[in-house]
Amino acid sequence: MTSTLPAAFTERMQSLLHQDFEAFLESYRKSISHGLRVNPLKIDRDAFITLSPFELESIPWCPEGFRYPDGARPGKHPYHACGLYYLQEPSAMSPAEALGAQPGERILDLCAAPGGKSTQLAAALQGEGLLIANEIHPQRARALSENLERCAVQNAVVTNETPERLMERFPLFFDRILVDAPCSGEGMFRKLPEAIEDWSPEKVTECHHMQLDILDAAARMLAPGGTLVYSTCTFAPLENEQSITTFLTRHPEFELIPLPHPEWFAPGQPAWAKPQTDDLRLTARLWPHLLEGEGHYLAKLRKKEDSQNDQEPPKRKEKRASKSLPAGRKEAIAAWQKFAVEVIPYTAKRLSDESAFLLFGDQLFYSPAPTLNWDGLKVLRVGLHLGTVKKNRFEPGHALALVLSPEEVVGHANFKADDQEVMRYLRGEALLREGEPGWTLVTVDGFSIGWGKQADGQLKNHYPKGLRWV
Numbered sequence: 001m002t003s004t005l006p007a008a009f010t011e012r013m014q015s016l017l018h019q020d021f022e023a024f025l026e027s028y029r030k031s032i033s034h035g036l037r038v039n040p041l042k043i044d045r046d047a048f049i050t051l052s053p054f055e056l057e058s059i060p061w062c063p064e065g066f067r068y069p070d071g072a073r074p075g076k077h078p079y080h081a082c083g084l085y086y087l088q089e090p091s092a093m094s095p096a097e098a099l100g101a102q103p104g105e106r107i108l109d110l111c112a113a114p115g116g117k118s119t120q121l122a123a124a125l126q127g128e129g130l131l132i133a134n135e136i137h138p139q140r141a142r143a144l145s146e147n148l149e150r151c152a153v154q155n156a157v158v159t160n161e162t163p164e165r166l167m168e169r170f171p172l173f174f175d176r177i178l179v180d181a182p183c184s185g186e187g188m189f190r191k192l193p194e195a196i197e198d199w200s201p202e203k204v205t206e207c208h209h210m211q212l213d214i215l216d217a218a219a220r221m222l223a224p225g226g227t228l229v230y231s232t233c234t235f236a237p238l239e240n241e242q243s244i245t246t247f248l249t250r251h252p253e254f255e256l257i258p259l260p261h262p263e264w265f266a267p268g269q270p271a272w273a274k275p276q277t278d279d280l281r282l283t284a285r286l287w288p289h290l291l292e293g294e295g296h297y298l299a300k301l302r303k304k305e306d307s308q309n310d311q312e313p314p315k316r317k318e319k320r321a322s323k324s325l326p327a328g329r330k331e332a333i334a335a336w337q338k339f340a341v342e343v344i345p346y347t348a349k350r351l352s353d354e355s356a357f358l359l360f361g362d363q364l365f366y367s368p369a370p371t372l373n374w375d376g377l378k379v380l381r382v383g384l385h386l387g388t389v390k391k392n393r394f395e396p397g398h399a400l401a402l403v404l405s406p407e408e409v410v411g412h413a414n415f416k417a418d419d420q421e422v423m424r425y426l427r428g429e430a431l432l433r434e435g436e437p438g439w440t441l442v443t444v445d446g447f448s449i450g451w452g453k454q455a456d457g458q459l460k461n462h463y464p465k466g467l468r469w470v
Contacts, residue, residue: 115147187295
């Protein structure tokens with residue numbers, strides 16, 4: 001593969017790494033490292049280790065992270081469809097871990113697709129607080145929304161906005177912000193050879209300017225005392241040390257703070273930035289020749305408590321967005337309550353705050369932030385999607401199934417992971433089965449995977465068509 005690397009890239013890396021360059025180049029001849037991260041919203045780490053059908057090796061910088069061997073196919077296992085884990089390259093687990101999200105906080109993942117870091121942040125929140133996961137590209141935002149749904153995240157809002165638009169709406173709002181910035185992708189050359197074709201020195205410069213714009217917006221949205229983590233998957237000093245140096249020059253209210261795991265992460269290089277500052281050694285580089293993972297860069301910054309802001313945040317509108325209050329909202333809540341009492345009575349008590357119900361068209365959501373006004377923003381998902389309001393009835397959504405346990409439903413059908421009935425269900429087929437008529441939660445080894453509807457000796461399939469295994 002080394003022969004396909006761009007000449008301008010290898011020349012620059014040789015000039016930076018000197019005696020380490022050959023070891024760096026040799027890493028491209030090695031196999032990539034495969035990783036998965038256990039989803040504690042569905043199963044705890046120790047329980048998954050016992051249950052896992054794959055050989056696992058712990059990743060030291062992420063307690064829920066594991067490597068799995070070549071040949072294993074966890075993405076084709078029913079546990080993946082249940083949301084028990086997220087497939088994620090090992091180095092990519094480091095930024096969200098470094099952010100240190102705590103339950104109850106307001107968190108922004110500003111460049112969130114496809115969702116690995118957002119699902120990791122949501123797990124850290126433990127269902128408390130608010131996560132806004134933003135992605136500027138519509139198609140990638142939809143994939144982000146689907147991954148949050150599969151991982152049973154209830155307190156996330158998915159937006160499809162520019163950082164500048166969010167900055168206008170949420171000044172000084174967030175406790176922590178993750179900026180996993182768009183970059184030239186040099187750290188992914190080994191994993192994604194197509195990134196080589198897309199690379200150029202001009203793209204490095206273009207990404208650097210884009211990163212600074214995104215960081216400027218993030219700075220405005222972070223509350224005093226808050227934490228910002230900046231990360232890339234590139235080796236380019238212009239996009240790493242130099243982006244951070246320029247940001248700190250523009251924003252003296254920020255200071256670098258140390259990152260964990262110095263035994264695995266190499267320090268940033270002050271000599272690779274102008275002006276040079278020794279504090280850059282507090283940033284981190286993840287080198288593929290020094291650990292089992294791809295190339296990444298991390299910087300953790302704190303906004304000083306006494307930072308001066310050029311304007312106070314405007315008073316927030318506490319009324320709900322007008323499009324969320326159609327005339328049928330009362331009827332929609334009534335339809336939900338009738339369904340919930342009959343099918344999921346315990347959950348009905350938990351999801352009972354009428355101010356939290358949002359109706360977008362015929363889609364009913366339960367919001368983690370009922371007082372926030374989403375009017376004028378491109379929003380794909382506001383919290384938990386409960387389902388669809390139809391004439392005289394309520395049809396539960398797939399997201400609702402994935403947050404439920406068998407103990408919360410009146411009827412459920414459980415199958416072993418190696419049962420062929422599970423494969424039939426994932427393909428969208430009806431299953432021959434006797435049982436009480438009505439909505440039924442389908443589970444695999446006790447973990448929810450979707451809905452079925454029992455009638456006339458059959459479990460009719462309600463697994464979403466777009467997710468079915470072909």
